Amino acid sequence: MNPDELIRLKVLGISYSQIQSGAYALILAQADGPYRIPVVIGAAEAQSIALRMESITPARPMTHDLFVSFAHAFGVKLQRVFIYRFEDGIFSSELTFTDGERQVCIDSRTSDAIAIAMRTGTPIFTTRAILDETGFIMEQQDDESDNNDEHSSDSSSYEIEPEPKPKLENYTIEELERTLSRLIDDENYEEAAKVSEILKRKKENLI
DSSP states (O other): OOGGGGGEEEEEEEOOOOSSTEEEEEEEEESSSSSEEEEOOHHHHHHHHHHHTOOEEEEOOHHHHHHHHHHHHHTTTEEEEEEEETTTTTTEEEEEEOSSSSSEEEEEEEHHHHHHHHHHOOOOOHHHHHHHHEEEOOOOGGGGGGGGGTTTTTOTTOOOOOOHHEEEEEEEHHHHHHHHHHHTTTOOOOHHHHHHHHHHHHHHHHH
16 A cells, blocks of 8 residues: 555553443544544553553563564564554554565554554554544533533543542552552552552642
């Protein structure tokens, strides 16, 4: 496909999937336009992507970290991620690698491809046809609507929404930082991502 016909995407965030119980929705955004694409992913992949989004470094490398380290060790570079098909509710992607002499394309689950791309700073692309079929335009909300609980979950930022944890919400910043450090040491990365989001909101409220 002509590179000029590709649509570049960026990772906007993760939210709980409203379609499939126990799953998450990875939100991709058109880099230079208003469209958003929701991709349903599993909990493990959501955890891996969330850790990268929150700049949390696990004590030991996870699967996607290991893959990137392996590729770098052998001088292999990921050039691009291409979401090339959408069929029966499933996105199909391919990874294009090069070692400087030859180029190889490998089929991949979209969630894995995105997780790897985020760790290598690799551009993500799709087609205009997929964008038109699966994309939507997020309506802007007025600041006044932030006080409306009925619509508060429809934030255009699509940040990770933690499950309600009143006790954590009442923690001080120092207590949350200690809790986050403990969870990372215990390799409980899914809970660490939730605590990190609460901590981030508390710090933003102080600005």
